[in-house]
Amino acid sequence: MDFPFDLLVNAIVAGLLLGGFYAAVTAGVSISFGMLDIVNIAHPAFIILGSYIAYIINISFGIDPIVVSIVTLPIFYVLGNIIYQVYYVSFEKRGQESLRGLAFFFGLLFVTEVMLILVFGVDYRYVEASYIGPSLHLGNIDFPMRMLVPCISALVVFGLLHLFITRTFTGRAIMAVSQDQLALQLMAADPIRIKRIAFGISIATASIAGALLVIIQPVEPSVGREYIGRVFAICVLGGLGSLPGTLVAAMLLGVMESITSIFYGPSWAPAVAFGFLLLTLAFRPAGLFGR
Amino acid sequence: MSTLRFTLVCAVIGLAVYVCGHLLGIGYLFFAGYTILQFVVLSSAWNILGGYCGYVNFGSAAFFALGAYSTVFFYKFHPLPIPFLIVIGAVVSGIVGLGMGYLTLRLRGAFFAIATLAMAVVLQTLVVNWDYVGGSRGAYIVRADTISIGGYSIEYIEYLFLLMMILAIASIVISRTIARTQLGFGFATIRDDELAAEASGVPTLRLKLIATTISGALMGMAGAPFPYYIGYLQPASAFGLEYGVNSIAMPIIGGTTNWVGPLVGAILLGSLQQIATVTISSAVNLLIVGLLLVAFVVIAPNGVVGLVQDRLRARRSK
Numbered sequence: 297m298d299f300p301f302d303l304l305v306n307a308i309v310a311g312l313l314l315g316g317f318y319a320a321v322t323a324g325v326s327i328s329f330g331m332l333d334i335v336n337i338a339h340p341a342f343i344i345l346g347s348y349i350a351y352i353i354n355i356s357f358g359i360d361p362i363v364v365s366i367v368t369l370p371i372f373y374v375l376g377n378i379i380y381q382v383y384y385v386s387f388e389k390r391g392q393e394s395l396r397g398l399a400f401f402f403g404l405l406f407v408t409e410v411m412l413i414l415v416f417g418v419d420y421r422y423v424e425a426s427y428i429g430p431s432l433h434l435g436n437i438d439f440p441m442r443m444l445v446p447c448i449s450a451l452v453v454f455g456l457l458h459l460f461i462t463r464t465f466t467g468r469a470i471m472a473v474s475q476d477q478l479a480l481q482l483m484a485a486d487p488i489r490i491k492r493i494a495f496g497i498s499i500a501t502a503s504i505a506g507a508l509l510v511i512i513q514p515v516e517p518s519v520g521r522e523y524i525g526r527v528f529a530i531c532v533l534g535g536l537g538s539l540p541g542t543l544v545a546a547m548l549l550g551v552m553e554s555i556t557s558i559f560y561g562p563s564w565a566p567a568v569a570f571g572f573l574l575l576t577l578a579f580r581p582a583g584l585f586g587r
Numbered sequence: 588m589s590t591l592r593f594t595l596v597c598a599v600i601g602l603a604v605y606v607c608g609h610l611l612g613i614g615y616l617f618f619a620g621y622t623i624l625q626f627v628v629l630s631s632a633w634n635i636l637g638g639y640c641g642y643v644n645f646g647s648a649a650f651f652a653l654g655a656y657s658t659v660f661f662y663k664f665h666p667l668p669i670p671f672l673i674v675i676g677a678v679v680s681g682i683v684g685l686g687m688g689y690l691t692l693r694l695r696g697a698f699f700a701i702a703t704l705a706m707a708v709v710l711q712t713l714v715v716n717w718d719y720v721g722g723s724r725g726a727y728i729v730r731a732d733t734i735s736i737g738g739y740s741i742e743y744i745e746y747l748f749l750l751m752m753i754l755a756i757a758s759i760v761i762s763r764t765i766a767r768t769q770l771g772f773g774f775a776t777i778r779d780d781e782l783a784a785e786a787s788g789v790p791t792l793r794l795k796l797i798a799t800t801i802s803g804a805l806m807g808m809a810g811a812p813f814p815y816y817i818g819y820l821q822p823a824s825a826f827g828l829e830y831g832v833n834s835i836a837m838p839i840i841g842g843t844t845n846w847v848g849p850l851v852g853a854i855l856l857g858s859l860q861q862i863a864t865v866t867i868s869s870a871v872n873l874l875i876v877g878l879l880l881v882a883f884v885v886i887a888p889n890g891v892v893g894l895v896q897d898r899l900r901a902r903r904s905k
Binding site for chain 2: 329335337382386387390394395396398399400402403404406407409410411413414518521522524525528529532563564566567569570571573574577578
């Protein structure tokens with residue numbers, strides 16, 4: 297049997313497109329977990345919340361899901377601010393973030409999911425947009441538009457975020473707070489305020505990631521759980537808090553998942569991410585590019 | 588109170604509960620009681636690692652499901668009496684707990700928590716793809732209506748209830764004994780300051796591995812009789828998020844510092860859920876658990892037991 301070369305190339309392309317999307321999903325966790333050291337395992341739940349907001353407005357008014365998600369950015373930002381404030385007052389200030397902080401986010405994850413189930417039920421929901429359906433063809437390689445559009449939007453968001461973190465004053469302050477909070481305080485900056493802003497941005501990315509998710513696949517409330525492993529696998533593999541590392545790791549995971557699901561069947565795909573995460577944690581906890 | 592006397596007291600209370608239930612003659616009480624006792628085992632087991640050592644395990648459902656699925660495997664392969672299956676479930680889950688701990692416990696606590704979540708999904712994917720134990724379609728377990736023990740014939744559900752009662756008592760006794768021995772003090776040093784403990788010569792990795800193994804084994808034991816209780820097991824129900832959430836929520840709502848907390852939490856929350864499931868709906872009951880969990884970690888970090896202790900202390904100092 298000769299090797300299906302076309303299939304492999306298509307799998308790799310599909311994986312790269314998927315990886316771009318994963319990068320957008322992970323960006324928020326890269327900030328919260330990688331830079332702020334807040335283990336926000338509820339992040340995927342906020343992404344699903346973003347998906348449902350995009351869905352409900354898309355179905356009611358026919359507005360493009362990506363446009364919706366940009367409009368709702370401030371709402372998610374404020375939500376992030378509030379959550380961080382609660383987290384800070386209840387856990388970080390008391391030095392109890394490890395056990396109770398985790399339980400807090402786990403509770404949030406759960407409450408968000410159950411509320412979505414109560415409101416929308418467990419049916420799969422999907423959006424309508426002109427680019428869902430058609431594909432671009434280059435030779436033997438397919439570029440499905442429903443993957444291409446999210447991938448490009450994700451890369452744009454990711455690029456902007458990287459510019460913001462490395463070029464602006466606030467962005468650099470976020471990097472600083474991740475390195476040495478005390479030193480930042482000595483520079484007369486308020487670390488809590490910086491962290492609040494950073495966490496707000498982290499949750500805000502969930503709005504866009506949610507809209508992209510609902511374009512790529514139909515969504516139901518518990519889909520978010522599959523993303524917990526993916527997101528943290530990418531985040532750890534990319535080296536905590538490094539945005540370029542995150543992008544490379546996301547592409548890598550996307551390609552591996554895509555190859556697995558094409559050659560072994562889609563029911564094995566979730567195990568790839570999680571198996572990958574376990575192996576990374578066991579053998580390379582500093583990430584691919586870590587020392 | 589010595590451990591032996593404590594065990595006897597527990598056994599007498601357990602037997603009294605059973606006899607009361609039997610005299611009332613309402614079969615549903617045993618169905619509901621089984622679930623509550625199962626949560627007593629799960630939350631006590633979670634607390635050995637989570638409350639004593641301070642390591643959060645989100646994958647309780649995975650350990651529980653391992654126990655349940657080893658039962659399904661043996662049901663298809665060669666049916667065994669449930670007590671043997673409980674031992675097998677304990678061994679399987681204990682070994683997985685040990686391996687899991689060995690891979691991730693050298694890292695920061697947060698990584699362990701994330702890895703346990705990951706493990707639940709990996710195992711669920713394996714089970715979904717494993718046709719022998721039913722795959723995603725699930726597996727039927729046929730059980731007899733009655734079983735005879737020592738000449739007496741009793742209803743099967745009462746038999747399961749008694750087994751779970753024994754497991755619940757065993758896990759409470761284990762949890763209490765650990766807290767009062769050197770092992771428990773070792774765990775507490777890890778929870779309070781792992782670096783300082785390591786520097787003072789506490790073998791932290793070995794203690795953590797002991798804790799994950801015991802905790803995992805107890806969860807596997809709780810899962811082993813489950814297929815016989817439910818009659819039809821599918822991956823989504825065995826790996827259900829409600830086990831993960833409840834086994835965290837119950838100790839935290841009860842109080843994590845000693846063995847009483849998980850027991851109180853499991854009985855309170857377990858009964859509340861039974862009532863809510865019957866009167867409102869099962870989705871609402873999960874929402875209640877989630878909201879209570881968030882409320883307790885924010886407002887009353889030491890749980891119900893902590894609240895009671897504070898009240899007593901305030902009264903004494905007056």
